[in-house]
Amino acid sequence: MxxxxxxxxxxxxxxxxxxxxxxxxxxxxxxxxxxxxxxxxxxxxxxxxxxxxxxxxxxxxxxxxxxxxxxxxxxxxxxxxxxxxxxxxxxxxxxxxxxxxxxxxxxxxxxxxxxxxxxxxxxxxxxxxxxxxxxxxxxxxxxxxxxxxxxxxxxxxxxxxxxxxxxxxxxxxxxxxxxxxxxxxxxxxxxxxxxxxxxxxxxxxxxxxxxxxxxxxxxxxxxxxxxxxxxxxxxxxxxxxxxxxxxxxxxxxxxxxxxxxxxxxxxxDGYRDRLREMCGRLEEARKALTAAGWQIEPSDPLRLTVKAPAGMTGGQLANRLRESGVECEYADLDFLVLMLTPENGAADIERIVYAMGTNDTTYAPQPTLPLACGERVCSAREALFAPRETVPAAQSLGRVCGAPTVGCPPAIPIAVSGERIGPEALELFRRYGVEQVEVLR
CATH class of the missing domain: 3.40.640.10 (Type I PLP-dependent aspartate aminotransferase-like (Major domain))
Incomplete structure (x- = not known):
């Protein structure tokens, strides 16, 4: 071509x-x-x-x-x-x-x-x-x-x-x-x-x-x-x-x-064949990790999403991999995400599986995590064009969200501009490490 x-x-x-x-x-x-x-x-x-x-x-x-x-x-x-x-x-x-x-x-x-x-x-x-x-x-x-x-x-x-x-x-x-x-x-x-x-x-x-x-x-x-x-x-x-x-x-x-x-x-030029081969390797990696005691979440074919077991966080799993020379895509309290492509060779996948090792910790039932369904006070446009101030997230209850606050990744807003911040949003701020939020003055 x-x-x-x-x-x-x-x-x-x-x-x-x-x-x-x-x-x-x-x-x-x-x-x-x-x-x-x-x-x-x-x-x-x-x-x-x-x-x-x-x-x-x-x-x-x-x-x-x-x-x-x-x-x-x-x-x-x-x-x-x-x-x-x-x-x-x-x-x-x-x-x-x-x-x-x-x-x-x-x-x-x-x-x-x-x-x-x-x-x-x-x-x-x-x-x-x-x-x-x-x-x-x-x-x-x-x-x-x-x-x-x-x-x-x-x-x-x-x-x-x-x-x-x-x-x-x-x-x-x-x-x-x-x-x-x-x-x-x-x-x-x-x-x-x-x-x-x-x-x-x-x-x-x-x-x-x-x-x-x-x-x-x-x-x-x-x-x-x-x-x-x-x-x-x-x-x-x-x-x-x-x-x-x-x-x-x-x-x-x-x-x-x-x-x-x-x-x-x-x-x-042959990408479909290389993609098929990599998807096969990752499927084998999922089976090996499952056999080693890890909970692998359903995902698209080029991703490994690992649920953190009880007493461990996704961030700790990321550190474990980092010590073996593997940098992940994303980690939070609950999950570790690895994104692979055909440019990752078989040796890369083998190192990941080896670095993960064996999990002997049990998995607790998955808790429901309600998303923050805040009351709409004004439109996103009105909120983002209005005067705003930054306050500690723990003190934002009842305030109206100005700019959406969350890191990238995952860049998914906890509270959306124009919504009143409620208790569910405060819990999510704590869970995802958001310490400050922008609110309307």
Whole structure:
């Protein structure tokens, strides 16, 4: 497969051209990659007005993902999330309401403030983590049936940070029945398209979705895709670049664009076989860890999510791995999350299993962890544009949340901007180590 962006960047680096243009390093080596770091010079195309090499590269990505249109982001899925919601609000049914599962990334809340839409939350029947919000088709059906008019979109996160996956096919059917779009934050699941059969949200019925290519594919940090389904309204495809330009820098990283471009060739050249082999290795690792006494949570195929046993935390498990030269993706009181790809060899998996060792501690019953269902006092926009102050989390009871407060990862708000902070939120602040929160003055 052709790689037009990467080829252009390399040709320019080798041309000896005097760089009387940005960036200021002029191709001289400080970090080591500067010769390939360019801007929108002649022939390099322009990300948001793509007519040349970027447009060609994006079309190749669209073919690989089977989309109606795929466009690149150099600012991660956060940019794509805002663009998806803009498209749903401006090209959909005219509604200014979005129905969303509560475990959204905080970029969703910032988008609500910028675009000024109303949110109807979908809550899980039972939750054991801030990261999870499983939504059944029946729950979605009841929510949409009770609304006076269809929302602009239903918004889901799948896979979630622990690897939980929604029943996208069934949920998409409910959305179609009620005449609303389905938008999916698939940031952790770009690779799902290349499983056999595909488990990618676009193939399962989503109208819009975003993939953080850099999370599971060999792409530089910040590289992401916004995908629009072939079955989605044409206006979504036609307005995609406008939507991305609204929320993106006019100085996109050509290093990131080149890595997205090269990834097309990587995906087209034997990736399915390498992915199948790695998924097999990880399945064997799950069996070995289970036999060693560890509780392995259900997750997407490229993740190992380990439940911490009684008397131990996910953070302690992370430290155990760190001592053996393994750095995890995420750890909290309850879970340890490891994200692997075909770029991790068999030796990596063997070291992880060896470093985990044997667990002789029992597992206590999983407690229900209610998410914080705070009273809505004002909109996210009003809260985020209002004067705010920072207070100790333990003293925030009854105050109105200003900015969503939680670390990244997992970047899932405990209290959402505009909601009154209640006892459930205080308990979650303690559990996730949040010491300060922003509240309205």
């Amino acid at each position: 052709e790689t037009p962006i990467a080829d252009f960047v390399r040709r320019y680096a080798d041309s000896g051209m005097i760089r009387a243009h940005m960036p200021g390093h002029k191709g001289k080596s400080f970090l080591g990659c500067e010769t390939l770091d360019i801007t929108e010079i002649q022939g390099a195309d322009s990300l948001y007005e793509a007519e040349g090499i970027i447009r060609r590269s994006e079309s190749y990505a669209g073919e690989l993902f089977g989309s109606g249109r795929t466009v690149y982001s150099t600012e991660g899925s956060s940019q794509c999330i805002r663009a998806m919601l803009y498209l749903a609000l401006t090209c959909g049914n005219g509604s200014r309401t979005v129905v969303a599962a509560r475990n959204v990334h905080r970029a969703f809340v910032y988008a609500a403030a910028l675009l000024d839409f109303e949110i109807v939350w979908l809550w899980p029947e039972r939750s054991s983590s801030l990261c999870g919000c499983p939504v059944s088709p029946d729950t979605l059906e009841r929510t949409l049936a009770e609304m006076p008019a269809p929302p602009a979109a239903v918004y889901l996160t799948s896979p979630d940070y622990l690897g939980g996956m929604a029943d996208i096919s069934a949920l998409a059917e409910v959305c179609r029945k009620h005449g609303t779009l389905l938008a999916v934050d698939n940031a952790h699941g770009a690779y799902l398209r290349f499983l056999e059969p595909s488990c990618h949200s676009l193939d399962l019925g989503a109208d819009l979705c975003c993939d953080s290519a850099h999370k599971t594919l060999p792409v530089l940090t910040g590289g992401a895709y916004l995908h629009i389904s072939r079955a989605a309204p044409a206006s979504l495809r036609e307005s995609a670049k406008t939507a991305m330009a609204m929320f993106g820098s006019t100085s996109p990283s050509y290093l990131t664009l080149a890595s997205l471009d090269l990834c097309n060739r990587y995906l087209a």
